[in-house]
Amino acid sequence: MTDTDPFGRAIFDFQRDELEEPLIQRDGDEAHEHPMRENYFGELNSTSGERGRWLVSMLEGPLLDIGAGAGRDTLYFQEQFETVAIEVSEHLVETMRERGVTDARRADMFELRGTFERDRFRSALVYGTQLGLAGSMQGLRRFLGDLAFVTTSDATAIVDCYDPEREETADLLGYRADPTPGLAYRVMHFEYDGAIGETLLFRLFSPDRLREAAVGTGWDVAEIRRSPATPHYRAALEK
Template identity: 65%
Template sequence: MTDPFGRAVADHYRGRRDQPLIVRDGDETREHPIEAFYFEPFDPESEAGRWLASWVRGPLLDAGAGTGRHALVFQERVETVAVDVSDSLVGVMADRGVEDARAIDMFSLREAFTRDRFGSALVVGTQAALAGSMAGLRRFLGNLAFVTDADATAVVDGYDPEHATASELLGYRDDPTPGLTHRVFHFAYEGAVSETLYFRLFSPDRLREATIGTGWTVEEVRRGDETTAHYRAALSKR
């Protein structure tokens, strides 16, 4: 499978990228930022960093870890396993010093790990929306519950469809269902085009609905910047 996103990020890391990573939806295109999104160091002493750290206990699963921004910090505190579906990104993580970086699809956690393996999980980067539906999101949360212990916590990112700026996201699709919408796009790099990525965006209330029956409860929702649709939700099994 082609991986233009992972290759572009890896080429950027190794200083050999001379073409942009493009996000495309039909005729609409945007250059995808790489340095700021994936290589700006995570600051655990910032307000947002302290909040995130307060929900982390070991062992930690960093699901969809990308370049390992968070894993690099948290592995100094607790056992951390960083997973990503992209072999290219796993290679970058390992080269950057992530001690346990694995090529694993975060939607196949039951097959990859034993029950109660982790004390907490990070799903930072809105990739949970790739579950594709409310049923898919509930299934993912159930799998995440399977691989975490009875006192586990998790942090999940999302884009809120009910926020005024949500429609500005490239690939946004209107949906009459309250708290839900669609987003569709693909990546292009050096002539290679990714498979079309389909996201089912969910509001915090819809996330709460999806947790029913999974063992998780949404404990807190944090919006660092009220001018964007992005939010971060802390979940608990306590």
């Protein structure tokens, strides 16, 4: 493992009770402490709030958990059916394995066609707003097409994002406005224990932009669920 992954290393250290200092999200002079226990180490089950009940009702196996973090959701779903968890960070893959994830793999979410065979999964979970790392409408279409390739003809998928058409989105750290309706950017990086991570560029898509990007990929946006107090939303996709 290298020290060029402050995000993954902080979560790895947190898992081992060896956290040296807070994990920081930064954009220029603005910085926030990134919450880890509530974001990555909670427990998912069929009775753990509206989110948990909804995910359990929407997903079937085999499941691909994309950007699985510390394996919070995978740990529940692998007890129900085959679940494969992927992360681009070696630290996060090792964290998941230490926590009991049985099939944690290092893989890039934007290289699915080269990683898995056609029709490999019955459903997919892409939760954590990493969908925005597609970077553009074209990148989002390409990702959705690749996700369609590795899932069955009757597959479902759950994705999430921040809606740039909500006023509160402008309060997000790293927010950048865009004159195009339904689109914006978010720019930030992570810092931990003296290491500075690469700058992350997120494209923020409104639900209508997600629907537009899905056209021709094999997916339809079947349902949108919003968080009442935040600009965050979840989308259920169906073939």
